[in-house]
Amino acid sequence: MSERVIQGRRGDLISLDAADALWAGLTGESAMPTAAAVFTCSPIKGYDLLGSHVVAAVAQGGGWGVPEAEVRRAAAELNAVEMDRRDLVRVGPFGGVPLQQHSEGILLRWRQRIAQELREPAFLPQARRPFPLAGLDWRQVLVEQTHGGDAHTWWLPRSVVRLLDAAEHAERQWLQAVRQRSEAVNEPPSPHRKTKAARQDTTNPDCPDTAALRPYNGELKGLLYSALSRKPGVSRTVARWTCAVCHTAPAAVLDHCHEHGYVRAPVCHSCNTQERPDHLYSNDIRVAGHYTHLFDTKAADWLLHWHRCPGCRARTTLPLPHLAAWIAHIACRPLRPTHRRGSRGREPCGVLRVSWTGNQNAPRSCLLTVTVDFCPSGEHRVLARVPYREAAERFRTWLAVAAPAVAAAAGPDRLDDLPAQSRPVIADTNGEGLALF
Template identity: 65%
Template sequence: MTERVVPGRVDGLITLEAADAVWVALTAGGAVPTASGAFTCSPARARTGYVLLGSSVVATVRAAGGRWGVAEREVRRAAAELNAVVMDRRDLVLVGPFRGAPEPERDEETPLRWRRRVAGEPEEPGGPGRGARHEDGRPCHLAGIDWRQLLVKHTPDGARRTWWLPRAVVRLLDSAEHAETRWLRAARTRETGATATEPPSRPRLTGDGDGPRATSPKSPAASPRPYGKELEGQLYSVLSRKPGIARKVAGWVCAVCGGAPATVLDHCHEHGYVRAPVCQSCNTRERPDHLYADDVRVANRYTRLFHTEADNWLRHWHRCTGCRARTVLPLPHLAAWTAFIACRSLRPTHRSSRGREPCGVLRVSWTGSQNASRSCMFTVTVDFCPAGEHRVLARVPYREAAERFRGWLADTAPAVAALSGPDRLDGLPAQPRPVVVDPGGEGLGLF
């Protein structure tokens, strides 16, 4: 049965061109910029029965005369959900390139594959609004979002160019990709069973943690389940080689934020133990802004992990059997904690319009390693001081930093501290596991 396309009727169907205009008009005041060709330009899939708008899947209908339309109320609902998104443009996530990173297992049922689409685009010249002109199959938008306006390119002196997107947008695109996968699986199952000829009902979005999650009571595909301790104590070097592990990881919700589907298996490179399955956003979030072989920069984005979100992250880091037994953090994290917490009182301040603010940006470097703790030393400094100074705040021995951390942990996250220590850990190996050497050697692999 065909439907009549009636532009302008909220409870009826509107043409794809009209839907484009409605989408842009309704989202004009939102934090996330949107594209004018959400229904009519690549990679929209209106003629296959659906389109992606933000993290929503919206069904399209073939109307009388062979034209395609969409329910205006669904467009309005997706726009309202997108307008509710709060975005910090300074909270960025690296989206490429990842030199030497192994290719992840791809779900061929997910046409969006936004990371793959973005990978080849940033080198193309152009600015805001240019995307809608593409007619050669390159993405004009992603899930109705004009990602080009948000892309941040960074080219350090003598280094390879990298590009970044705000974390809120990364989560939106991850949710859109996940919702599309479930939609297509449900549609295929319905077609195989010959139970219906229409597309499955629109997934319902429910808030959980920091982000929405697509659910559908009619879909046979199970929603991602909360992570328990199924992988606790297992070595990443062994588990990562097992066939189908990426698909198994995708069956869990991120163990940190609890809102997005997991995409990677986070692990501790110092001890080799698996921590938990996490989403791409949280996997990137635990890294300091700049990380080198023996030096990290600790800016505001990363310091929230030791402040407002400390309990969640301390619990996550101590999922590593080795870190939990020693009641410590991996070396780069302990260094960052030392700079931000243990040396907080030493950091100078400067006058500003809002009172006095901490000076510059914290940086901490170290000599030696955690395997020779007597000789390991942290040096905490301040970069970008407004007065032109680059001050050395403190030099802290590794053992002293570890002892300070144990005391702070007991006050900050007593539940985590109560589970730490070799005398309270069941199943601890009789002999410590050997430290796993980072094979990548490019800094980011240290985590």
């Protein structure tokens, strides 16, 4: 948008109407779905969120203005985000999670905000409807899936989920910094002590400095999740790290191995759900398309993350559901039939599913069965039956080629202090628990 068409400029500030017009013009070609009237439809509380960028609002002439440069910067950051509409993350509903009433101007707990909006009657007056989240029109990309009767789930593209997680973190840090600065101003000066807010003073009065996140460097290596999760203050400690997988978003949860009980690393909500299958039952999983990302595109990163568990690393294997998915997606790939689909050539047949009898505690009797579901011709069913020990040996061979550094760090010489018997896989049949994987 050229400079001459921006109305309402006062110095480096522009009015809210002008900011809305500028935001719409700059993000018109963005892959992310942006909302209209981001500034004017939301009550101003000193700032607005555009993506993961906080834009300070300044009182001017009886109204509000925002720095034009900050709007342009936020638009540039948003335009750089790519979105795959097929890579979806479930965002609700989840049983047992209480809805939080919307606090005006606060983005915190955006998943509950979305759930609240979707459950409101359609005839709710426009004036009472919540404003967009972080400048995004998430309804454009929301996917609702129905699973028999009235049961339904809501899904958003992973890039949107990551952006909203980052926006939530940015807003939380902003509010904390503003609160600390206010306390520092109101507290009487002391020659012997500096407040925490004063020590974290910022050089930019329009944008308080946020607490720097530190990379995860194995500080929790070898710790058991059952003991660590009960310690007070763990959630605050986790929030100080960046995600150990994507290295960009703030960590939110401790990912851990359910077979051996060890903590892997702090990860963000998006990465914590990325390895989760579309459907998981007690001994049966649907092998979703995102396994291409886990085992092909970003294989080295994810294998390193899984092998942060001492049990998996020492035995040079993966937890049973992960190993089963690997067998179906990688080892049985040449066995999967293809069908001609018009001008698009040949495409893989149906949807892969893998089930198993027995469990990892009795590897001699554990058998993995790879099946094709929803074949157009109905002629293909079972692709292969692979014993657990054969599956583990195939994985070791593949690991040495796919991620030699991870393979070199694994091996049977690190079996000390491991549990004598692996824990059984905990089944999650309703999708409400997000920590299994």
